[in-house]
Amino acid sequence: MKHISLLGLPLMLACGASPPPSTSPSTSTSASPSTSPSTSASPSTSASTSPSTSRSTSPLTPLELAALSSTRSADIARSIAEEVGPRLAGSPGDKLAVAWALRTMTSLGFRNVHAEPVTVPVWRRGTETAEIISPVHLPLAVTALGWSGSTGKKGVTGEVVEVISLDALKSLTKDQAKGKIIFGNVLMRKAADGAGYGEAVPMRFAGPKLAMDLGALAFVMRTVGTAEDRNPHTGSCGLRDVKNPIAAGALSTVDAELLHDTLARDPKTKISLVLTPTRAPDAQSANVVGDMPGDTHPDEIVLLGAHLDSWDLARGAIDDGAGDAIVLEAAKLVAEHGEPHRTVRVVLFAAEENSGAGGKAYVAAHTNEIGKHVLALEADSGTARVISSRFFGDPSQKAVYDVLTVMLKPLRVEAREGDGHPGSDITPLVGAGVPTVELRQDMSRYFDVHHSANDTQSEIDLEGIRQATAAFADAAWLAASGGDFGRAPPMKDEHW
Numbered sequence: 001m002k003h004i005s006l007l008g009l010p011l012m013l014a015c016g017a018s019p020p021p022s023t024s025p026s027t028s029t030s031a032s033p034s035t036s037p038s039t040s041a042s043p044s045t046s047a048s049t050s051p052s053t054s055r056s057t058s059p060l061t062p063l064e065l066a067a068l069s070s071t072r073s074a075d076i077a078r079s080i081a082e083e084v085g086p087r088l089a090g091s092p093g094d095k096l097a098v099a100w101a102l103r104t105m106t107s108l109g110f111r112n113v114h115a116e117p118v119t120v121p122v123w124r125r126g127t128e129t130a131e132i133i134s135p136v137h138l139p140l141a142v143t144a145l146g147w148s149g150s151t152g153k154k155g156v157t158g159e160v161v162e163v164i165s166l167d168a169l170k171s172l173t174k175d176q177a178k179g180k181i182i183f184g185n186v187l188m189r190k191a192a193d194g195a196g197y198g199e200a201v202p203m204r205f206a207g208p209k210l211a212m213d214l215g216a217l218a219f220v221m222r223t224v225g226t227a228e229d230r231n232p233h234t235g236s237c238g239l240r241d242v243k244n245p246i247a248a249g250a251l252s253t254v255d256a257e258l259l260h261d262t263l264a265r266d267p268k269t270k271i272s273l274v275l276t277p278t279r280a281p282d283a284q285s286a287n288v289v290g291d292m293p294g295d296t297h298p299d300e301i302v303l304l305g306a307h308l309d310s311w312d313l314a315r316g317a318i319d320d321g322a323g324d325a326i327v328l329e330a331a332k333l334v335a336e337h338g339e340p341h342r343t344v345r346v347v348l349f350a351a352e353e354n355s356g357a358g359g360k361a362y363v364a365a366h367t368n369e370i371g372k373h374v375l376a377l378e379a380d381s382g383t384a385r386v387i388s389s390r391f392f393g394d395p396s397q398k399a400v401y402d403v404l405t406v407m408l409k410p411l412r413v414e415a416r417e418g419d420g421h422p423g424s425d426i427t428p429l430v431g432a433g434v435p436t437v438e439l440r441q442d443m444s445r446y447f448d449v450h451h452s453a454n455d456t457q458s459e460i461d462l463e464g465i466r467q468a469t470a471a472f473a474d475a476a477w478l479a480a481s482g483g484d485f486g487r488a489p490p491m492k493d494e495h496w
């Protein structure tokens with residue numbers, strides 16, 4: 001038996017056992033004056049409302065069963081996609097999103113619902129066309145990367161130099177690149193853990209600036225995406241703080257293949273490219289915050305985060321409407337079934353996609369209570385089920401995380417070791433010492449959709465989002481009941 005403490009009360013867990021409600025973490029009702037004497041912290045307290053929650057037949061807790069049978073998370077994801085749609089930071093859609101979040105949190109019963117101002121940088125898409133003009137005429141599906149410069153209305157025309165890796169781009173000489181259009185053609189592989197993104201995305205971040213420094217006329221790349229279709233995926237590139245940046249675009253996977261094949265036949269292949277995005281002065285957006293207050297320790301906070309903005313090409317059902325829905329519904333379920341001692345706070349962050357301004361603004365606005373944040377979790381990996389968990393907290397408090405892994409077993413979530421990422425909005429919090437658990441979702445299909453016109457409400461996976469909501473609710477419940485994950489150790493970069 002392991003003994004851990006929930007808000008000063010003893011908690012005993014048979015390690016390795018599958019945790020039916022009767023063995024799930026529960027607090028004694030007898031001891032601490034600081035804990036409501038009339039309640040158990042177990043999420044099984046509302047069990048009598050559902051006939052399917054019999055302790056003798058189900059290994060799932062009532063909290064998990066409620067998540068697995070509800071359509072509410074899928075409905076919330078659909079709602080933001082339908083009622084708001086594209087919502088890039090600083091756009092009219094962004095304002096609609098803030099209003100949606102205030103309205104939705106209020107209607108779900110959150111308290112202290114409010115918008116916290118965030119200043120966001122503004123970039124707007126313009127015209128975008130591309131065409132192979134020699135040795136044949138073929139249109140190419142292209143979209144500008146976030147923070148791309150403009151070609152001007154007349155566009156640019158040039159020979160294409162293809163590179164298949166960032167190293168190959170770095171090894172080009174100025175003579176090879178000057179006046180040419182660089183084509184970064186990195187294949188992206190599908191992987192359930194999303195690892196293909198980490199391999200492909202450095203070309204998007206670093207490629208445009210490297211090409212610019214080599215004197216290239218413009219930059220195009222094979223889209224960071226895994227669908228074999230003609231919808232290119234956008235995403236930020238590393239030109240935000242660069243003066244007079246070159247134009248940088250993504251070609252759909254199919255069109256990148258077309259350009260590659262044409263170059264294989266004719267190394268003097270030429271394309272024309274028109275991308276006319278613009279920048280505008282900084283605008284005001286907001287992080288939207290709402291609380292499900294704890295009963296005995298309301299000043300201690302379990303933070304569930306997701307981002308409210310989306311790219312402009314997408315309706316943002318998946319990135320990150322699904323994350324918004326998962327954390328909103330998880331917090332509501334903990335309040336309904338778990339009687340949290342600590343406050344479960346949802347933060348829907350501004351401007352994750354184009355700057356990360358929302359995550360930084362939250363930490364700046366809450367400096368005085370960072371030490372009261374006992375756990376932060378982020379949902380920003382789509383609509384599929386959670387497949388694994390990783391702990392990033394105080395190693396001496398790992399027994400608390402072990403409780404969570406036992407709770408998650410009936411949901412078929414594996415405990416994993418190794419490198420992880422906390423989620424970009426909560427990275428500043430984790431950097432300030434707030435522990436986290438990464439609940440990694442199955443990302444096999446995620447990059448078919450992410451940052452592209454494919455991100456619509458038809459992609460919502462009902463069974464997946466239900467299970468993910470259950471997993472986030474379990475983690476939130478454990479921390480809200482008093483599970484102490486300690487403080488996070490220093491991160492290396494944005495990973496651990």
Ligand SMILES: [Zn+2]
Pocket residue numbers: 307319320352380
């Ligand atoms: Zn996202």
